[in-house]
Amino acid sequence: MTTTLAPTPVAPPQPRERRDTKVLHRIAFLGLLAATAVLYLWNLTASGYGNEFYAAATQAASQSWKALLFGSLDPGNTITVDKPPAFLWVSGLFAKVFGFSSWTVLAPQALEGVAAAGLLYATVKRTSGPAAALFAGTAFALTPVATLMFRFNLPDALLVLLMVAAAYCTVRALEKASPLWLALAGSAIGFAFLTKMLQAFLVLPALALAYLIAAPASPLKRLLHLLGAGVAVVVSAGWFIALVELWPADSRPYIGGSTNDSLWELAIGYNGLGRIFGNSGGGPGGGGMGGSGNIGFGGETGIGRLFGASMGPEISWLLPAALIGLGAGLWFLRRAPRTDRTRAALVLWGGWVLVSGAVFSFMSGITHPYYTVALAPAIAAVAGIAGSELWRGRGHFPARMALTVMVAATGVWGFILLDRTPDWTPWLRWVLLAVTAIAVLALVFGLHGRRLAGVLVVAALLGTSGYAVATASVTHSGSIPLSGPRSQQGGGMREGTSSTEVVQLLKATGTEWAAATTGAQSAASLQLASGRPVIAIGGWNGGDPAPTLDEFKALVAAGKVRYYVEGGRGGGPGGGGSDIGEWVAANFEATTAGGQTLYDLG
Numbered sequence: 001m002t003t004t005l006a007p008t009p010v011a012p013p014q015p016r017e018r019r020d021t022k023v024l025h026r027i028a029f030l031g032l033l034a035a036t037a038v039l040y041l042w043n044l045t046a047s048g049y050g051n052e053f054y055a056a057a058t059q060a061a062s063q064s065w066k067a068l069l070f071g072s073l074d075p076g077n078t079i080t081v082d083k084p085p086a087f088l089w090v091s092g093l094f095a096k097v098f099g100f101s102s103w104t105v106l107a108p109q110a111l112e113g114v115a116a117a118g119l120l121y122a123t124v125k126r127t128s129g130p131a132a133a134l135f136a137g138t139a140f141a142l143t144p145v146a147t148l149m150f151r152f153n154l155p156d157a158l159l160v161l162l163m164v165a166a167a168y169c170t171v172r173a174l175e176k177a178s179p180l181w182l183a184l185a186g187s188a189i190g191f192a193f194l195t196k197m198l199q200a201f202l203v204l205p206a207l208a209l210a211y212l213i214a215a216p217a218s219p220l221k222r223l224l225h226l227l228g229a230g231v232a233v234v235v236s237a238g239w240f241i242a243l244v245e246l247w248p249a250d251s252r253p254y255i256g257g258s259t260n261d262s263l264w265e266l267a268i269g270y271n272g273l274g275r276i277f278g279n280s281g282g283g284p285g286g287g288g289m290g291g292s293g294n295i296g297f298g299g300e301t302g303i304g305r306l307f308g309a310s311m312g313p314e315i316s317w318l319l320p321a322a323l324i325g326l327g328a329g330l331w332f333l334r335r336a337p338r339t340d341r342t343r344a345a346l347v348l349w350g351g352w353v354l355v356s357g358a359v360f361s362f363m364s365g366i367t368h369p370y371y372t373v374a375l376a377p378a379i380a381a382v383a384g385i386a387g388s389e390l391w392r393g394r395g396h397f398p399a400r401m402a403l404t405v406m407v408a409a410t411g412v413w414g415f416i417l418l419d420r421t422p423d424w425t426p427w428l429r430w431v432l433l434a435v436t437a438i439a440v441l442a443l444v445f446g447l448h449g450r451r452l453a454g455v456l457v458v459a460a461l462l463g464t465s466g467y468a469v470a471t472a473s474v475t476h477s478g479s480i481p482l483s484g485p486r487s488q489q490g491g492g493m494r495e496g497t498s499s500t501e502v503v504q505l506l507k508a509t510g511t512e513w514a515a516a517t518t519g520a521q522s523a524a525s526l527q528l529a530s531g532r533p534v535i536a537i538g539g540w541n542g543g544d545p546a547p548t549l550d551e552f553k554a555l556v557a558a559g560k561v562r563y564y565v566e567g568g569r570g571g572g573p574g575g576g577g578s579d580i581g582e583w584v585a586a587n588f589e590a591t592t593a594g595g596q597t598l599y600d601l602g
Contacts, residue, residue: 025130028134029121029134032117032137033114036113036114039147039468039469040150041110044103044106044151045103047102049102051153051477052477052524053073053479053521054088054105055528056073056523056528057072057081057085057088058091058092058095058153059075059531060073060074060075060077060527061093062096062099062100062104064076064077067253068088073539074513074523076533076535077252079255079256079539079544080254080255081257083196083271086155086194087155090108090112091104091109105153106151106152106153109149109152109153112157112158112160113161116160116161116164116377117140117141119165120137121133121137122168124136124137124381127171127341127342127344128341128385133384135384135457136385139383140376141468142465143317143373143376143464144464144470144471145376145483146160146468147469147483148370148482148483151472152481156373156374160376160377162189162200163189166185166189166192167185167207167348167352167381169181169182169184170182170210170348173185173225174214174339174341177216177217177221177225179224182225182229183229183231183232184232186228186231187232187236189207189236190234190236190237191237193237193267194240198272198275203356203378205351205355206349206352206354206378209347209351210347210351211225214339214340214343214344215339241263244262249261253546254546256520256540257270257271258270261546273365275367276365278364296480297368298360298363298368299311301361301363301364305360305362306361307413310369313482313484314369314373315372315375315379317464317467319379320410320413322350322386323353324402324406325386328406329342329386330343330347332389332398332399342385349378349381349382350378350382352375353379353382356378357375360375369480369482370480370481370483383460386406387403387460391403391456403443403456404440410463411436411439412433415463418432418463424484424485425466425470428462428466429463435458435459442455470484471484471485474486479521498525498526498530499594502565506529506563507531511561511602513560513561514530515563515564516537516552516563517535517536517566518580519541520536520540522567523536535561537552537580549579552580552583561601562600562601563599564598565597565598566590566599584599
């Protein structure tokens, strides 16, 4: 990492040796992609539709181009999901081409995960070589929350892929101070904003700082290039916001989750400040639901949150190693040239870890453990880069001790995480501890060789890989999935259920909407089961003012809705669910089908 850490010079490899090495690296890279594909695609449809809320939106997108464009919950375009629609553009087009099914709902995220692992490898390789890149790609793929998210239908899969793409473009820009590559990085972040709004911007400080420090250009040019990249962010994200704001509101769906039918307000409120500060951000559900007893909502806020019972098993397996490696790397490189690639890479990935990690640790609004998947590429990259450089400089005692501390911390922390599920493969944590002890002793006594390198990799990845495989081996559903050897989700809202009798009634309808019910979960369940459009009154939590009572009366009068199904989630403040339910009950006769109460509005 500095000249004092460089290994003893040796004769340069011969051409044949270089060719053989390149072939081995290529095989290793293809092996990484193949293994990641198996992990993410194996038995994928066992989870059914995963998150039915977003599955119903994918179903709607496969039936309506307008629903695809806006991310509507139903093909009749009553209301959208409470997120921007970029990830639904992918799954919706997938379903249009291959037909709507469990596989077309879940496979896009798995393929995005394979692409993210490959792109992370390519990014790290450009600054730190194939060994660091292979470790980073493997560690990322085997992070439990990554395995979870790339086998599930949430926006985070595409978000991570786009953020890694932005990092790749930034690294390319750093090589020759390229404004074009930096603008492409900004464009990737802009589309990431259209995937999960303000969370995409958490990586911007790290990308900008790395370029500002290390790009081989004058200070003025670096600032101008960053300004151009900022314009690219605004344009690539802003075009869709402008389209929504300029589109006549009466000919598009209501923007779910917003208080005034505005995508911009949704970004700043419910999906922006509301997530960070709780109710102060506005929007439905803006308040936090944390606390040490609620695993599904992130647990207690504070510096230890990423290591706690909620987020720890998801993301923290290599976090101690990454933090130690980041500190050691920046210290050893403190006198390196300004444009040093290794230091630039550590600034980029390390800044990503620190900024995003701090936000996740202290945000007091709605927070779920799976959000931490956005940390997985950066943690894996820092661990791979720092570990590889310290291994190369192991002849230098301080470097070897730093590497020893990284390995010891990883093994001990992995043991603690595995001990939190003591009934699941209890032998694994003891094997991990034994391998770690062997690796630490070998490093302390200055032993070398490829076998030791293999032991170090096993010590680093044994715990996280076991938990990742356990995650892939169980089914996941609901709104708040958790990684590990458990198929039932922790906390959050359950998926809706629908009786066979009600589903058959809906299938037989010929109206524009087969039914309406309060809340998106119940509506999604009915729509998926029947294949017919269902109005989700009030959107996700029943609190959105869409449709209003007058709008619903007009739909019923026009013969566009056949049934109202009782039993959905009740309307929140400002929602029309309660008023509509009361109006239906006062004007139509209730019947029962399969234990569910419904009203025939025809």
